[in-house]
Amino acid sequence: MxxxxxxxxxxxxxxxxxxxxxxxxxxxxxxxxxxxxxxxxxxxxxxxxxxxxxxxxxGLRVADKGFLNTAVLRSEITFIDGDAGVLRYRGYPIEQLALHSNHLETAYLLIYGSLPTKSQFQLWHDEIMHHSVIHADAEQFFRSFRYDAHPMAILTSALSYLGSYYSEANPSLQGQNLFTKGDKTSLATMDKQIIRLIGKATTLAAMAYRVRQGREFVTPPTGLSYAGSFLYQMDHLGQENYVPNPVLEKALDVLFLLHADHEMNASSTSVLQVGSSLVDPYSAVAAGCASLYGPLHGGANEAVIRMLISIGKPENVPAFLEAVKKREKVLSGFGHRVYKTSDPRSFIVRKTADEVFKITGKDELLETAMALHDAAMKDNYFISRKLAPNVDFWSGLIYRAMGFPNDFFPVLFAVPRVVGWLAHWRQMMLQTGGVKIWRPRQIYVGAGKRDYVPLEDRVAVEEPKKTPSVVEHSGISKRTTLASFKGQTRAKL
Ligand SMILES: CC(C)(COP(=O)(O)OP(=O)(O)OC[C@H]1O[C@@H](n2cnc3c(N)ncnc32)[C@H](O)[C@@H]1OP(=O)(O)O)[C@@H](O)C(=O)NCCC(=O)NCCS
Incomplete structure (x- = not known):
């Protein structure tokens, strides 16, 4: 200096x-x-x-609203070249993994850094499937949600709830260096939670699904793949020798693999931010799930379908695009903070969609989606801003064709992303120099020091953003407002 x-x-x-x-x-x-x-x-x-x-x-501060050019850590996990449309997990191109690997093998790769041998994979697979069962008391927890609860609200809560079963994995109880020591015992404790979280993610998600359908819960099956077990847990209604359709099972596995990690996206960052306080991994992963829920992130696949339904038919596409250009609407499933030419996952998803449509039939929204895609790709507004379809543009159509309800789509994103969240969390716990709490700075532009004003001397501030809004009492019916209490009607109270 x-x-x-x-x-x-x-x-x-x-x-x-x-x-x-x-x-x-x-x-x-x-x-x-x-x-x-x-x-x-x-x-x-x-x-x-x-x-x-x-x-x-x-000293000078560095401002970067929205982390547009801030690297928050050094990572060995995933590489993205947004200009060239490249995505690699631990150096392996996503296209090769989608073709030859499977979700659990890729999970091992992402978390531990190399492809497992046959015996390593077998052990990993068996441990994860073994740890898919959850405590029977959890049934009451799932039944406690309102009938129309969003499944992402259920899943987010369930991940946090799950952590309450494992006091031995809670640094608040066992000591703050529980996961950072790097010795054999510490690593084993960490890996057990990783196996539990990956194994139980499908179980929790399937329970969130079944509770909405009014179905009894099922015990995770044995002898099926990770994706197959998930389908079974959602769909099995007591039939003998029930086996999920292999094309749908494979498609779901490919989608899981594609969604497993994406470097410093909003939800992985949330996991690391929360994890940096050395809280337990269940709480950190629940925070990631909450982040993924938002429409700018994992909620985009759900938003795409709502958008396509609102457009209705290909003829309405030009008017919709005009509204997007006037900023009255958003073209969900287009644009990406990092990819500025194409999202390599979108090509694989498009191909997977064709495989699924062969057996499920084409989704009625596909034509509108194609028309929208083609028109946007030719339109200068989108070309000049380098806006191309992202993974969510097509994935929702597959999920719809497979019969999943719209609001379950983000869950189908969250389940595989548990892998990426844990890969980043484990890497951070073991990083050289220990974990530093993520505590950013701000640029304070508020009021300077001022003295407390006594009540009688105050002048009311009435700007809408600086006073509480008038809120409606939605739980109160007309009958309640007309009723009297202690001789007075509500209007007079
Ligand atoms: C993903 C996303 C949040 C990235 O945001 P970002 O990196 O902050 O990019 P910006 O919002 O700065 O976008 C740059 C420009 O493109 C426009 N833009 C970005 N995405 C757009 C979209 N989907 N539809 C219309 N315009 C879009 C912005 O309005 C902005 O235009 P301007 O420069 O004239 O103001 C954004 O593209 C988006 O909202 N996409 C839709 C949601 C989605 O599909 N999310 C899933 C991501 S995997």
Whole structure:
């Protein structure tokens, strides 16, 4: 820091001159990145006109709303080249894995870094399937939800609830270094939770499904694949020797594999943010699930179908696109923070869709989806903004063709993403130098110091965003408002 500007050309440094002070700084560039904390050394005296809350004399801050260009960690798990449309898990191209691997093998790869041998895979598979059973008391938990609860609300709660069974896996009870020690016992404790979470994710999701359908719960079957077991747990109604359709089982497995990880997406970041407090992995994964629920993330596949239903037929596509361009509507399933040409997963999903449609029949929304896709891909608004279909544009159509209700689509995304969340969580627990709590800074632009105003001296603030809205009492019926209480009607109360 504070080194002269004339650092030799060709060195991995960044020369920065702070024009407030005239000082120059040489900032190291490591792996094509600079450290935000290095900029903290750039301090200057605060100008008399400047707000004290800027804390100028304490060093420069790096602002990045929405993490547009901030690398939050070093990772060995997934690589994305958004311009070239490349996605690799631990170096293996997604296309090769989709063709030759399966979800559980890919899960092993993502979490432990290499493809398992035959015996390693067998053990991994058997352990996960063995750990798919959950405590019978959980049935009451699932039955406690309202009849129309969104299955993502159920799944998010269920993941957190699951953690309550494992006090031995709770750093709040067992000591904060439970998962960070890196010794044999600590690794075994960590891996047991990973196996449990992957094994039970399908069980919890299937229970969320069955409770909505008014079905009894089933015990996870033996002898089926991960995706096959999931289908069985949702669909089995007591028939003898029930075996899920192999084409649908394979399609679901490919979709699981494609959704298993996607580097620092919003939900993985949520898992790491929450996990950085060293909370138990069930709570961290539940936080990831909550993040995935949002329509800008895992909820997009559900939003695509709602959008296609609202468009109705191919003839209505031009008017819809005009509304998108006027920013009255959003084209769900298009655009991506990282992919700026194409999402490589979308091609595999499109191919998988054809396999599924061969046996389920084409979805009635497919023609509208094709028309929308083709029109958007030719339209300058989308071309100039590099907006292409993402994985969610097509996946919802497969799920629909397979007979899943719309609001279950994000669950079909969350179940496989448990793998990615845990791969990132495990990597962070074991990273060199230990875990640092994720505690970002802010740029405070609020009121400066002011003194408390006594009630009688206050002037009412009435701007809509700065006062509470008038809320309707939705639980109160007309009859209740007309009834009297202690001799008074509600209107007078
Ligand atoms: C994924 C997404 C959140 C990425 O957001 P982002 O990286 O912050 O990109 P921006 O919102 O800055 O978009 C850049 C421009 O493209 C436009 N844009 C992005 N996605 C768009 C979409 N789906 N439909 C219409 N316009 C879109 C933005 O309005 C913006 O236009 P402007 O520069 O004229 O203001 C965004 O593309 C989106 O909302 N897509 C739809 C939801 C979706 O499919 N999510 C699943 C992701 S896997």
């Amino acid at each position: 504070g080194k002269p500007l004339d650092a030799p050309l060709g060195t991995n440094t960044l020369s920065v001159r702070d024009n407030r002070t005239g000082k120059t700084y040489s900032i190291p560039i490591v792996d094509n990145s600079i450290s935000a904390t290095d900029f903290k050394a750039l301090s200057a005296p605060r100008a008399p006109s400047e707000r004290e809350e800027n804390e100028t004399e304490k």
